[in-house]
Amino acid sequence: MVSLVLINGRAAFPPPSPRPSPPPSTGGPDGAHAAAVCVADGLTRSFPGASRPAVESVTLAVRPGEVFGVLGRNGAGKSTLVRLLMGLLRPDRGTVRLMGADVTAHAARAAAHVAYLPQRESALGDMDVRTAVETTARLRGMSRVRARAQRADVLAELGLTGLAGKRVARLSGGQRRLVGVAAALVADRPLLVLDEPTTGLDLDARRAVWDAIERRRDGDGTSVVLVTHDVREAETVLDRVLVLSTGRTVACDTPGLLKEGLGGLVRLELAWRDDPPIDARDIADHVAVRGRRWSVRLPVDEARRALDDVLAGPAYAALDDFVLAPPSLEDVLLADGIEEDR
Numbered sequence: 325m326v327s328l329v330l331i332n333g334r335a336a337f338p339p340p341s342p343r344p345s346p347p348p349s350t351g352g353p354d355g356a357h358a359a360a361v362c363v364a365d366g367l368t369r370s371f372p373g374a375s376r377p378a379v380e381s382v383t384l385a386v387r388p389g390e391v392f393g394v395l396g397r398n399g400a401g402k403s404t405l406v407r408l409l410m411g412l413l414r415p416d417r418g419t420v421r422l423m424g425a426d427v428t429a430h431a432a433r434a435a436a437h438v439a440y441l442p443q444r445e446s447a448l449g450d451m452d453v454r455t456a457v458e459t460t461a462r463l464r465g466m467s468r469v470r471a472r473a474q475r476a477d478v479l480a481e482l483g484l485t486g487l488a489g490k491r492v493a494r495l496s497g498g499q500r501r502l503v504g505v506a507a508a509l510v511a512d513r514p515l516l517v518l519d520e521p522t523t524g525l526d527l528d529a530r531r532a533v534w535d536a537i538e539r540r541r542d543g544d545g546t547s548v549v550l551v552t553h554d555v556r557e558a559e560t561v562l563d564r565v566l567v568l569s570t571g572r573t574v575a576c577d578t579p580g581l582l583k584e585g586l587g588g589l590v591r592l593e594l595a596w597r598d599d600p601p602i603d604a605r606d607i608a609d610h611v612a613v614r615g616r617r618w619s620v621r622l623p624v625d626e627a628r629r630a631l632d633d634v635l636a637g638p639a640y641a642a643l644d645d646f647v648l649a650p651p652s653l654e655d656v657l658l659a660d661g662i663e664e665d666r
C-alpha cells in the first residue's frame with residue numbers, strides 16, 4: 325500500500341515553533357560581531373599523519389542568545405572544532421575568543437563562562453545522579469542551597485528525578501547522556517557548548533533536551549553551540565547552522581535560508597515493494613538508488629510530473645511508499661555533495 329504523505333509544498337512534520345530569526349550572516353567575526361560570545365577566526369588544525377586538516381580556515385561568531393549549530397557527517401571535524409573553541413586543542417592557525425577572552429592566553433577566564441558537554445562522558449560514573457549534578461553546580465561556584473535547588477529543577481526538567489539515587493555507572497547509555505546534559509545545564513553558564521547532546525536518546529528525552537535549551541535561550545538569553553549530525557534536531561532547535569564538510573565551512577546561515585538556497589527544489593522519494601518495473605533514469609538523470617529506495621531532488625513541476633507518471637502507470641503496483649516533500653537540511657547536505665564524506 326502507498327502510505328506516505330504527499331505534501332504539496334508543506335512540511336511533512338509540524339514545523340518547529342517560530343523563533344526570532346537573526347539576520348543572515350556568513351558568521352564572520354567582523355565589527356558587527358563585537359558582542360559575540362564566541363568568535364573564531366581562521367581556525368586550522370591538523371593531526372599527525374592525516375592527509376588534510378581536520379578543521380581548515382573556519383571562521384564563525386556566535387551571538388548572544390542564539391542556538392548556533394555545527395552540522396556535518398561523521399568525521400567532518402565537528403568535535404575537533406568545538407575542542408578548539410573550548411581551548412582543549414591548540415590551533416595550528418587562527419584564534420578563538422570566548423566571552424571576549426582569548427582561549428589560549430586566558431583559558432581559565434574563558435572556561436569560567438562556559439559549560440561544556442563533551443562527546444564522550446566525563447568521570448561522573450562513581451557518583452549517584454543527584455550528587456553528580458549537585459557537585460557540578462558546586463564546582464561552578466554555587467552555594468550548597470542554590471546547587472541543591474538547581475539540581476532538583478534540572479533533574480525534573482529532564483525527567484531524571486526518579487533516577488536521582490542511582491549510580492551513574494549503572495544507568496543505560498541514554499540515561500547517562502541525559503545526566504551529562506543535566507550537568508551541563510546547572511549553574512546557568514551564559515554559554516553552553518554541547519557536543520551531540522541527544523545521541524542515544526529516545527524522542528521524549530530529545531524533546532526534553534530541546535525544550536530545556538530553548539527555555540534557557542528565551543528566558544536567560546543563554547547562547548548555545550550545539551554539535552549534531554541529526555538534521556531533524558538541526559531544523560528543530562537551531563537558529564543558525566554552520567555546515568562542515570571535511571573540516572571546511574560549506575555554509576553558515578539560518579536553516580530556512582540554507583533551504584531557500586536550494587532554489588525551490590523538492591525531494592521525491594520512492595520505495596519499491598518489488599524490483600522496480602521502470603528504470604531510475606525514467607524519473608530523472610540523477611536519482612540516488614539505494615536498493616529499492618530511490619531519492620531525487622527536482623524542481624516542483626518535474627517532481628509532480630514524475631510522480632504522476634508513476635502513480636498512473638503500471639509501476640504503481642510495485643510501489644510501496646512515496647514522499648514528495650519540501651527541502652530539509654538533509655537536502656542541503658546532499659546538494660553540497662557532503663554525502664560523499666560518509
Ligand SMILES: Nc1ncnc2c1ncn2[C@@H]1O[C@H](COP(=O)(O)OP(=O)(O)OP(=O)(O)O)[C@@H](O)[C@H]1O
Nearest residue numbers: 371372378396397398399400401402403404405553
Ligand atoms: N586525536 C586525534 N588524532 C588523530 N586524528 C584525529 C583526532 N581527533 C580527530 N581526528 C580526525 O579528525 C577528523 C575529524 O574528527 P572529528 O572527531 O572532529 O569529527 P566529527 O565531525 O566530530 O565526527 P563524529 O560525528 O563521528 O563525531 C577525523 O578524520 C578524525 O579521524
